[in-house]
Amino acid sequence: MSSVPSLRVVGRPEPTSPKLSLRSVSKTYRQSSGELVRALDDVTLDVAPGEFVCLVGPSGCGKSTLLDLIAGLERPDAGQVLMNGRPIAGPGPDRAVLFQEPTLFPWMSVIRNLEFALGLTGVPKADRRELAMHWLSKVHLSAFASAQPHEISPGMRQRAVLARALACQPEVLLADEPFGALDAQSREVLQRELQTVWLETRNTFVFVTHNVREAVFLADRVVLMSARPGTLVAEHRISSPRPRSFEDVLLAKVVVDVHDHLLKEVQKVVATEEGVRPGLA
Amino acid sequence: MSRPRRAFGQVWPRVAILVVLVLAWWAVYATGLWDRVLLPSPASVWTALWSNLSGAGGLLVAAERSALRLFLGLAAAAVIGTPIGLAMAASKIVQRSIGSLMVGLQALPSIAWLPLATLWFGITERAVFFVVVMGATPAVAIATAASVRLVPPTLIRAARTLGSRGGRLYVRVVLPAAVPGYIAGLQQAWALAWRALMAAELIVTGARGLGHFLERAGAVFDTPLMLATMVAIMLVGIGVDGVFTLVDRRVRSRRGLIPSG
Ligand SMILES: Nc1ncnc2c1ncn2[C@@H]1O[C@H](COP(=O)(O)OP(=O)(O)OP(=O)(O)O)[C@@H](O)[C@H]1O
Ligand SMILES: [Mg+2]
Numbered sequence: 001m002s003s004v005p006s007l008r009v010v011g012r013p014e015p016t017s018p019k020l021s022l023r024s025v026s027k028t029y030r031q032s033s034g035e036l037v038r039a040l041d042d043v044t045l046d047v048a049p050g051e052f053v054c055l056v057g058p059s060g061c062g063k064s065t066l067l068d069l070i071a072g073l074e075r076p077d078a079g080q081v082l083m084n085g086r087p088i089a090g091p092g093p094d095r096a097v098l099f100q101e102p103t104l105f106p107w108m109s110v111i112r113n114l115e116f117a118l119g120l121t122g123v124p125k126a127d128r129r130e131l132a133m134h135w136l137s138k139v140h141l142s143a144f145a146s147a148q149p150h151e152i153s154p155g156m157r158q159r160a161v162l163a164r165a166l167a168c169q170p171e172v173l174l175a176d177e178p179f180g181a182l183d184a185q186s187r188e189v190l191q192r193e194l195q196t197v198w199l200e201t202r203n204t205f206v207f208v209t210h211n212v213r214e215a216v217f218l219a220d221r222v223v224l225m226s227a228r229p230g231t232l233v234a235e236h237r238i239s240s241p242r243p244r245s246f247e248d249v250l251l252a253k254v255v256v257d258v259h260d261h262l263l264k265e266v267q268k269v270v271a272t273e274e275g276v277r278p279g280l281a
Numbered sequence: 282m283s284r285p286r287r288a289f290g291q292v293w294p295r296v297a298i299l300v301v302l303v304l305a306w307w308a309v310y311a312t313g314l315w316d317r318v319l320l321p322s323p324a325s326v327w328t329a330l331w332s333n334l335s336g337a338g339g340l341l342v343a344a345e346r347s348a349l350r351l352f353l354g355l356a357a358a359a360v361i362g363t364p365i366g367l368a369m370a371a372s373k374i375v376q377r378s379i380g381s382l383m384v385g386l387q388a389l390p391s392i393a394w395l396p397l398a399t400l401w402f403g404i405t406e407r408a409v410f411f412v413v414v415m416g417a418t419p420a421v422a423i424a425t426a427a428s429v430r431l432v433p434p435t436l437i438r439a440a441r442t443l444g445s446r447g448g449r450l451y452v453r454v455v456l457p458a459a460v461p462g463y464i465a466g467l468q469q470a471w472a473l474a475w476r477a478l479m480a481a482e483l484i485v486t487g488a489r490g491l492g493h494f495l496e497r498a499g500a501v502f503d504t505p506l507m508l509a510t511m512v513a514i515m516l517v518g519i520g521v522d523g524v525f526t527l528v529d530r531r532v533r534s535r536r537g538l539i540p541s542g
Contacts, residue, residue: 071442093444103439106536107457116453120444150537168443 017085018046019204020070020172025079026229027065039065041229042079052198052205054215054222056262062230063208067176070206071097083172093121096165098178102157104149104164111136111145114164121168135167136160138197155186162194166201175207179214188246191217195243212259216251217244222258226265233265321505329505330512333494340494340513347478347490348517354413355474359467362418366425380426383419391416391477395484409481409488416477417470424466428459461533468525475518491517 027040039062047053055063068074069081072091081088083095104113114132123131136142139159144152152160158178165173179187191214198205198218209215215222216238224234236258240251303323309315310322333340365383368375394415398408432455440454482492491514498506533539 073438073441090446091438091441091444093442095442097439097442099435099439101435103435105436105440105454105457106538107460117443148535148537164443 016048019049019051019083020047020206021045021080021082021085022066022069023080023082025066025069025076025081027062027069027074027076029065038229040069040076041231043230043232044079045223045232047204047206049204050202052207052218052220054219055206055208055225056210056212056215056222056258057225057230058227058265059210061225061227063225064176066225066230067097067174067206067208070172071095071174093117093168094170095172095174096168096170098158098161098165098173098175100177100180102149102154102161104157104160106149109146109148110141110152110160113149113160114167117164117168131167132163135163138166138200139163139193153186155182155190158182158190159193162197166197166203169201170203173203173205173207175205177209178207180210187214194218199242212262213246213255216255216258217246224258224262224265226268227270234261236261318502319504321508325505326508326512329503330509333506333509338489340491340510343489343491343494344513344517346488347482347492348521350409350413350488350490351471351475351478351521354410354478355417355467355471357410357414358417358421358470358474361414362421362470363425363463365418366422367429369422369426370429376426380423383422386415387419387423391473392480395481398481399485404485404487406485406488409478409485409490412481413474413477417474420470420473421466424469425459425463428462428466429455431462432458461529461536461538464525464529464532468522468529471521471525472518475521479514 022043022045025040025043026038029037029039031037043062043066045053055066057063065074069076070083070088072088072095088095104110105116108116111129111132114135115128118128118131119125133142133145136145139162141152141156141159141163144156144160149157149160161178179190182190195218205218207215207218212222216236219238222236222238223232224236225231226233236254238251238254240248240254244251306320307323310317310320330340335341365379369380369383370376391412394412395408398411402408402411436458437450437454440450445454478490479492479495482488482490483496484492486493486496491510494510494513495507498504498510530539
């Protein structure tokens with residue numbers, strides 16, 4: 001793995017210091033059955049400012065857990081989760097999150113959803129509408145500003161959530177399979193759109209997905225996680241220039257490589273599980 | 282669908298059930314199998330309804346009085362029950378203590394309060410009000426707690442990541458998200474309040490509501506008036522329910538909770 005835990009004077013980050021860093025982070029959940037489930041085990045990961053990191057790994061390996069830790073929605077049992085060198089104390093608008101289901105508030109129109117979020121970041125009332133319209137136009141939703149969330153398609157809803165996140169100008173964007181519930185076509189449209197806006201804003205991005213193609217298309221770095229308990233097992237740097245296109249042959253080759261690697265990891269895990277609990281895997 | 286056609290679609294099933302009921306009733310009456318004093322004809326009930334409708338002692342005035350009591354009782358139940366329900370949703374301890382009490386009270390037919398209420402307040406308007414409030418408050422509290430508890434956690438998580446927390450998260454996100462469930466709860470509560478009210482008025486005759494008509498008609502074996510009063514009670518109920526259904530539909534269609542078509 002890339003990073004080694006290092007001593008650092010807190011409050012005086014070095015110029016090259018990572019935007020996010022996870023230091024030997026572990027997280028265990030207690031299931032309602034009373035059983036303990038170790039979701040993350042000794043995860044160490046640094047994300048540089050402006051870096052686009054995609055996390056891929058088998059289902060249940062702790063990707064969402066990792067994201068929740070960075071979002072501040074959960075706390076680690078051991079280790080540290082730092083942003084700008086300071087421990088993350090809780091959720092906040094400096095880290096926007098895109099969840100798998102679009103999380104627009106159903107009683108507010110699309111633009112009111114953005115204005116509400118802008119209000120929470122302290123934008124004065126008079127400036128909210130204009131800013132909201134600006135970000136809606138970035139995701140091509142100007143025409144649907146006054147629609148209610150249920151009146152637009154799921155893909156459009158997710159775009160509105162993206163606009164809402166960007167409008168708050170977060171330092172970090174977190175996404176948990178935001179396009180996972182969409183059909184293949186909408187998915188590709190949104191991936192392209194995300195690439196375009198990200199090239200403008202260059203937020204630090206941690207993006208969780210099952211889809212290796214999506215990861216390779218979007219990321220500077222694809223990080224592979226092993227199955228439960230989740231640890232980081234490998235990473236691939238994607239150095240293809242941007243804007244990227246799905247038709248790019250070289251990129252397709254990288255997709256195959258990463259995919260093979262991922263498959264091998266999954267098989268390794270299945271093999272060990274079979275060894276431990278014969279017949280149960 | 283065009284407007285008149287839709288209106289027609291709204292009206293005809295209601296008319297149809299009315300016609301079927303009256304015809305069946307009339308058929309039974311015509312056979313004479315049932316004593317005609319005990320089961321009066323539809324026509325005589327209509328006459329009773331019509332002749333007792335207006336005037337100072339008429340059904341309309343009584344219905345107005347009862348409706349006002351329903352409104353006040355329900356308002357009081359909402360004022361008392363809503364904070365109790367919110368506290369139940371917020372705290373496990375409150376849920377286990379006061380929540381259990383509310384479930385117990387809901388199991389109690391509200392009319393069971395009347396003997397005690399008349400001892401406390403006499404055979405008065407206040408006794409009636411008390412019974413109505415006791416009938417509706419547990420339903421409001423339980424429905425409020427449920428509606429808050431059923432707010433999708435993802436919505437709250439999303440709001441927290443946007444920087445909303447504490448009291449403002451509660452007021453701006455949790456409460457608005459709970460509104461549809463709350464309205465459904467009020468819709469249940471009014472029906473309970475209405476039943477409690479009719480029962481109380483039947484006994485506290487000085488209250489001179491619709492329930493009083495029933496009592497008066499019973500005392501003189503005036504079966505047409507009895508049935509006419511029952512019809513009036515149902516009509517008021519259908520009206521009140523219509524208002525709630527309208528509000529409910531508006532709120533839910535705004536949020537896409539009603540399948541179109
Ligand atoms: N709130 C929770 N309570 C108990 N166990 C949990 C909780 N959240 C997650 N887990 C457990 O932690 C493990 C990791 O879950 P997580 O949701 O992080 O996986 P994931 O990689 O996001 O999976 P997927 O790709 O299917 O979304 C799972 O075994 C899950 O059962
Ligand atoms: Mg997940």
